[in-house]
Amino acid sequence: MKVNLNTFDGLATPCYVLEERRLRRNLELIKSVAKAADVEIILAFKAYALWKTFPIFREYICSTTASSLYEARLASEEFGSKAHTFSPAYTDYEIDDIARCSSHLTFNSLSQYARLHDRARLANDSVSFGLRVNPEYSEVGTALYNPCAPGTRFGVTADKLPDRLPDDIDGFHCHCHCESGADVFVRTLAHIKEKFSKWFGQLKWINFGGGHLMTRKDYDIPLLVKTLNDLHRDYPHLNIILEPGSAFAWQTGSLVSQVVDVVEDRGIKTAILNVSFTCHMPDCLEMPYMPAVRGAEAIEGGCGAEAAEPCVYRLGGNSCLSGDFMGLWRFPAELKIGDNVIFEDMLHYTTVKTNMFNGITHPSIALAHDDGTLEMLKVYAYEDYKNRMD
Numbered sequence: 127m128k129v130n131l132n133t134f135d136g137l138a139t140p141c142y143v144l145e146e147r148r149l150r151r152n153l154e155l156i157k158s159v160a161k162a163a164d165v166e167i168i169l170a171f172k173a174y175a176l177w178k179t180f181p182i183f184r185e186y187i188c189s190t191t192a193s194s195l196y197e198a199r200l201a202s203e204e205f206g207s208k209a210h211t212f213s214p215a216y217t218d219y220e221i222d223d224i225a226r227c228s229s230h231l232t233f234n235s236l237s238q239y240a241r242l243h244d245r246a247r248l249a250n251d252s253v254s255f256g257l258r259v260n261p262e263y264s265e266v267g268t269a270l271y272n273p274c275a276p277g278t279r280f281g282v283t284a285d286k287l288p289d290r291l292p293d294d295i296d297g298f299h300c301h302c303h304c305e306s307g308a309d310v311f312v313r314t315l316a317h318i319k320e321k322f323s324k325w326f327g328q329l330k331w332i333n334f335g336g337g338h339l340m341t342r343k344d345y346d347i348p349l350l351v352k353t354l355n356d357l358h359r360d361y362p363h364l365n366i367i368l369e370p371g372s373a374f375a376w377q378t379g380s381l382v383s384q385v386v387d388v389v390e391d392r393g394i395k396t397a398i399l400n401v402s403f404t405c406h407m408p409d410c411l412e413m414p415y416m417p418a419v420r421g422a423e424a425i426e427g428g429c430g431a432e433a434a435e436p437c438v439y440r441l442g443g444n445s446c447l448s449g450d451f452m453g454l455w456r457f458p459a460e461l462k463i464g465d466n467v468i469f470e471d472m473l474h475y476t477t478v479k480t481n482m483f484n485g486i487t488h489p490s491i492a493l494a495h496d497d498g499t500l501e502m503l504k505v506y507a508y509e510d511y512k513n514r515m516d
């Protein structure tokens with residue numbers, strides 16, 4: 127099927143549309159940063175794991191990061207290289223398989239390391255062990271995404287680390303960013319160095335986690351490259367790894383939905399769509415943030431007065447959750463049944479997080495080639511819903 131990638135006219139059912147051209151643009155940029163800064167930049171599956179597109183990724187990057195057995199298997203079996211794995215808690219019944227699928231395995235605590243490192247080594251004698259450390263500094267404002275908030279369950283703080291690390295710990299892993307700029311990395315790195323540089327001589331690698339949003343328009347790439355090159359100068363023996371997720375899929379496509387009904391209560395018009403915020407765009411409600419809708423103007427913090435305007439709508443999901451709505455948005459014309467409503471930038475943290483609550487039909491997932499041809503990667507069916515539960 128061929129569509130106009132601006133309007134998606136003719137598309138009658140909901141679909142996540144990943145645009146190959148935009149994806150390649152991000153991949154080019156990420157590859158160029160990795161080269162300029164002499165670091166490894168790997169894809170975090172937690173943000174994006176559309177495995178049928180992995181052949182495209184393989185043209186630009188060599189590795190991925192996993193946070194569970196299934197992600198580690200996907201890395202090994204579909205991406206074609208073992209994963210850099212971190213999980214807050216490995217279990218006895220999965221550690222062997224996880225180790226087999228991993229080139230790097232980071233433990234979240236000294237107790238996890240002590241209990242499981244021998245077993246992991248037995249399962250894979252070439253795996254490189256790391257320890258997640260927590261610098262107790264993060265500029266992430268949203269508590270839900272702040273790994274360094276007091277009482278955090280992530281990583282070992284400097285006061286709990288022995289002067290001499292266990293011999294088979296090769297690396298530190300440190301994740302403290304979320305959609306952050308290079309300036310945040312500079313400030314955070316100062317804290318990391320202050321707390322942990324005394325151990326750097328004992329390490330082979332350091333992984334600075336995700337959240338480096340280098341594909342965002344205003345991201346200061348020269349500053350990131352300079353910061354990393356300065357670090358190489360000071361610690362030439364350290365391999366540096368970054369594992370962003372969002373940066374790969376940032377602005378690479380949309381979720382195309384259709385208007386199914388328009389209802390009104392107390393002056394508020396809600397266009398009910400064939401997608402759901404809670405099922406298909408969960409971060410909108412969790413973060414929360416108001417997604418951009420193509421051609422419409424978001425009325426942030428709308429006081430309600432705007433709702434009386436003829437083309438201003440709430441957008442409502444098709445689940446039974448009362449709070450499955452957002453808005454208001456001002457559209458250029460009144461919405462009609464069947465109109466497309468296109469949510470921008472819906473390729474990261476969506477398809478990996480969606481659910482089948484209420485048995486709502488899951489939007490299809492398509493890869494759009496440059497000429498507008500849609501290659502369907504996945505069309506969901508009743509069996510996908512049924513098979514999850516029995």
Ligand SMILES: Cc1ncc(COP(=O)(O)O)c(C=O)c1O
Binds near residue numbers: 170335
């Ligand atoms: C340990 C770790 N690595 C990488 C990432 C990817 O972060 P992002 O998608 O924001 O780049 C996350 C996100 O939560 C994470 O927790």
